[in-house]
Amino acid sequence: MTSVALTIAGSDSGGGAGIQADLKTFQELGVFGTSALTAVTAQNTLGVHGVYPIEAAGVTAQIQAVLDDFSVGAVKTGMLFSADIIEAVAVSLRNNGCPPLVIDPVMIAKGGASLLKDEAVTALKAHLLPLATLVTPNIPEAEVLADMTIQSTADYEEAANRILSSGAKAVILKGGHSNDAQFAEDFFFRADGYSFTIKSERIATKDTHGTGCTFSAAITAFISQGKSLQEAVREAKVFIQAAISDGLQLGGGHGPTNHWAYNRLKQDAKEVVIIE
Ligand SMILES: Nc1ncnc2c1ncn2[C@@H]1O[C@H](COP(=O)(O)OP(=O)(O)O)[C@@H](O)[C@H]1O
Numbered sequence: 001m002t003s004v005a006l007t008i009a010g011s012d013s014g015g016g017a018g019i020q021a022d023l024k025t026f027q028e029l030g031v032f033g034t035s036a037l038t039a040v041t042a043q044n045t046l047g048v049h050g051v052y053p054i055e056a057a058g059v060t061a062q063i064q065a066v067l068d069d070f071s072v073g074a075v076k077t078g079m080l081f082s083a084d085i086i087e088a089v090a091v092s093l094r095n096n097g098c099p100p101l102v103i104d105p106v107m108i109a110k111g112g113a114s115l116l117k118d119e120a121v122t123a124l125k126a127h128l129l130p131l132a133t134l135v136t137p138n139i140p141e142a143e144v145l146a147d148m149t150i151q152s153t154a155d156y157e158e159a160a161n162r163i164l165s166s167g168a169k170a171v172i173l174k175g176g177h178s179n180d181a182q183f184a185e186d187f188f189f190r191a192d193g194y195s196f197t198i199k200s201e202r203i204a205t206k207d208t209h210g211t212g213c214t215f216s217a218a219i220t221a222f223i224s225q226g227k228s229l230q231e232a233v234r235e236a237k238v239f240i241q242a243a244i245s246d247g248l249q250l251g252g253g254h255g256p257t258n259h260w261a262y263n264r265l266k267q268d269a270k271e272v273v274i275i276e
């Protein structure tokens, strides 16, 4: 049977991040993609030029329409923008017996524009994180969610524990922003204490627009196909590695990754190592 996934996220007119990245990733993985739009952004590889949020009632209506009609195997959230939208998403998911949920707590675009209002962080922690199967912050986002600075490996664990205290079942701290020139390392922690590190070679490129969206969408797609969380994370790392390695050289700024690289390149993908 065809697997179905739902993305609740913002639109990136530049096509590299947001709902466009999510749907392209679902498509590449053979998963039928559905969507609920939270905001329209006027955006390209150079930056965000405008944000136009959707009314919370409109977000609720989109989620309900999808969940009423499809058997959705997994859901992901991306840009949610406001506390109103976050509360609407949480209520809709709770009322519908929430499918496995991946939360990419999108806060700031690579160019620096805010995609989540400051006051919405409290709502995210209180209403949405408790529903999460997995939260996928990058390091700056983890610092905000955990309310601390992250500098050492010990800090990763402390930040993860603080995020897990919200009720989320697992968290992966993404190391895309670290200054390790050799490896792109991510740190996975589960609420029951199990943890692992997943690493691949770092690719030297400026074209990383939408890497976080693409990674979390791939995790969501694999979960919707019935893979375990660990297997979904491992294979998503192969997906993002392939997508970054086969960059498209589009636009004048931080270009998009290549969402149709995975099926061509997965056999030759640079090694993805899990260290338990
Ligand atoms: N240059 C790179 N080479 C290889 N993997 C990368 C690179 N940059 C990011 N990644 C990986 O892409 C995924 C998304 O991470 P990140 O870029 O930190 O997310 P975000 O877009 O939310 O800031 C992670 O698995 C990270 O390790």
Ligand SMILES: Cc1ncc(COP(=O)(O)O)c(N)n1
Residues within 6 Å of the ligand: 009, 010, 011, 012, 017, 018, 019, 041, 043, 078, 079, 106, 108, 109, 110, 115, 208, 209, 210, 211, 212, 213, 214
């Ligand atoms: C609509 C939208 N959603 C999310 C991102 C984050 O992108 P990135 O994955 O590069 O952090 C973005 N730039 N635009």
